[in-house]
Amino acid sequence: MTENPTLPELIDMQIRSTGPMSVATYMGLCLTHPRQGYYKSADPLGAKGDFVTAPEISQMFGELVGFFFANIFQQMGSPKAFTLLELGPGRGTLMADMLRVACRVEGFRDALDLRLFETNPSLIAEQHARLEPYDPKWIDGFDKVGDGPLLVVANEFFDALPIRQFVRGTEGWHERMVGLVDGKRAFGLSPTPIPQSAMPDAIADAEPNAVFEVGLAAGEVTARLARTISAQGGVLLAIDYGYGTTQTGETLQGVRRHAYDDVLTSPGETDLSAHVDFEAIGNVAAKAGLAVHPLLGQGQFLTRLGINDRAKALSAANPGSAADIASAKARLIAPHQMGDLFKAFCAASPGLMPPGFTQ
Template identity: 70%
Template structure:
């Protein structure tokens, strides 16, 4: 019966029958419902979708990360076999740009095993079309990997994992929930208080009405991947908007047709995301035995990898496109655009020295 209902109707029915749901449950249904979720049914990326990611702005983004991958592979002794895994590969644009550059390094292509983690059938089709020559395989989980080092790349992946939200009140913390008020979805609070001792020390004694967000899903993905990387060698590179240390604040947002939208409207048709607590991910990675680099802004990272030089070379080769190349460069690293908003996180095997993080 529920198959005949819209996702909006299904969510409202679940609230009526089971009571208010957590923000995490709501996000999970909106984004990954088996047939009506945002990432299951549509093609969200690009000018015809709801948002544009850095790889769609310029090939330079992926090319520089391709050089970065080769650098790490060489540091690992040019392993004869290794796994390259991308989380949420979108339309396959980033991976295609990375491999176009990386596979110029002798031995890289022969050693490569390409793995992708994706939940959107339409996007999987685009990934297959763009990456077929590299013989990609799609993973359903992070439990089993072949022998050899693992290099993980995640661009705008962790921000889409469901979060839970808590608000501090006089009697403790209360989880934020979504219920129905006069038939319309609305935010409210669970009546059950949670003691401050259950919260991270950094936020436990925050001022009343302060909000704290936590992504248990993000922490679990990092835990699983870090465990494997710690055992087999390699690195995890994550690029997203977020913050370096655990903090308070409401960062849940909705985007539809390249504009901000109410997160409670049009479930399944609106992209939902939240800023990433890279500090928390770093703790998980280090607990698994990995080292972490100081968080860099996207602007710092790309400039240290040579974005300016790459843009200049492209402009010399394509003088008629110089203005567009400069515009893309500014969009990627400009302080008022993506340069400061997006952060770059790296956890890796002890002993490796990933470029792009230290001046």
């Protein structure tokens, strides 16, 4: 072993020392290891990175989300102080586009306390460059917000939280683990069965070898935020790929340089993610006292907020870019692109009428 072992070497050493690790532990090390985790490394976004997010496709995405939060602010009576928190802000593009719109509303800018949950030093530098006029503060815990209403936006955040995987066997469910076979990382199953009674009713009739993914981290994050919103007022808007009802199915995937990559091959260099179980986090939010609104496809959400009118206005102001604007709009809302795969989830204080979700 070298004096400065690589992340793959550290993972293999841990497996040799303590035995196979859960998929959640493996994902956590790959993505957030303090020195070599994927989200501690260079900027993963854009054409030179591993993936492109909706805010990087078009300013229309962030502008419409900005309108959403400006409307919520007004519905809450334009409070004198509130916290706007973004989880995983990327390069700060989404928030910059949001605030360009939202700060046109009287009182919004003066009341704003901007908080950003981010761990990547390179991205923090980019966020600072874009958002410095709004005096952002970076936090590493979900309890570090003010006493006023809490407005939360999370775009492609929940999909990156670690999941556990369980496989249906003849005697019950077995947790999938990451171990070593002939010195190479490989998936296997824990020999200890987990009884069916410990699993949700929704998967009671699962077929043999079915895979069930559990996002305990997503549930914990939702619970913390929902408790604060329930006590102080506010809203959680999460946009991500996922499904609306708890179900079986293997969705863990690796992406590297805009192509699928084996999840076990390059720890720390590959983006790992899994589809979000929106029913599960909705149940957590409802238990905390929030009103959970019907899940929308991203295309439906953006269309209801007025993306067609916004695209027309942008095209009229920039006729030379009309084709690019139309292409970006299609990528965001077309069913066969991001429109159906990505979902918009909203949990809010009872009585609020979140635009797009209520008509």
